[in-house]
Amino acid sequence: MADSQLEAQIPGLRRYARALCAGDAALADDLVQDCLERALSRWQSWRGESDLRLWLLAILRNLWLDEVRRRGTRPDLMDVDDCPDALAVAPRQGQALALRDLAGALGRLAPEQREVLVLVGLEGLSYAQVAHMTGAPLGTVMSRLKRGRDRLAQLMHEDGPALRRVK
Template structure:
């Protein structure tokens, strides 16, 4: 199938849709690629010009949707970023001290503490994830929390107590 003789028509239509030469050229290029990739589905006897113009139109609509979705996502991220605040120096120091104390824990206690206290997993799910009995998980968690409390790094509001 020879689409080269229709490139002028495609470019004019793309220019009308996009109102920008570069975007129109990109749209024609995308159309040519789609036409070549989909040429096996083209039925002989069908109007090639109409088929190509439909591809230009559909590609343009897809691009507009994509741009709108990206713009909405960017606006949402910008709004969320505006709500965020930089922690003050004392918060950063406390967080670093807590992380240092946590990293000093034995690996089995760190894993349990991370799954339950940080990731919010239930005791049962964390035990299943680690392949250990529930009682073992609770024992490790209790020891990890006690070690952090002894190091003075754990505000009670951040970690649930195991009773």
């Protein structure tokens, strides 16, 4: 039972991890693997009480944070050129470039801003759910969201003014 429930969550977990890692697919899948291992070994502590997806997102988030701390990398020092080719998903060239810019800019956001943008904008969590998951007060979540959005716009503007609109 655990296996089929978990398996149904894997695509969503991979998407979330890919976004947290700003497109680094290898690191993202390593985190998903660690997350699933942890979930299988802690299955008893979940016991169906809470939302399985949110529980898994929270486990993955902590593993990602451990990784960020372990590397000691400030994401704004990451090389934008490390942004992998797998991100060129869009059919039209201009759009592909803009999306690649977005991935690069995402990778340069401070981790706490990036995770709020991803949890809200991609995963569709409410601000209260993000506050609960990150352990930050609601006001802090809001300010990370606002600053993250401003910073993201600024980074994309720096990278290429003509491409800052994604559409």
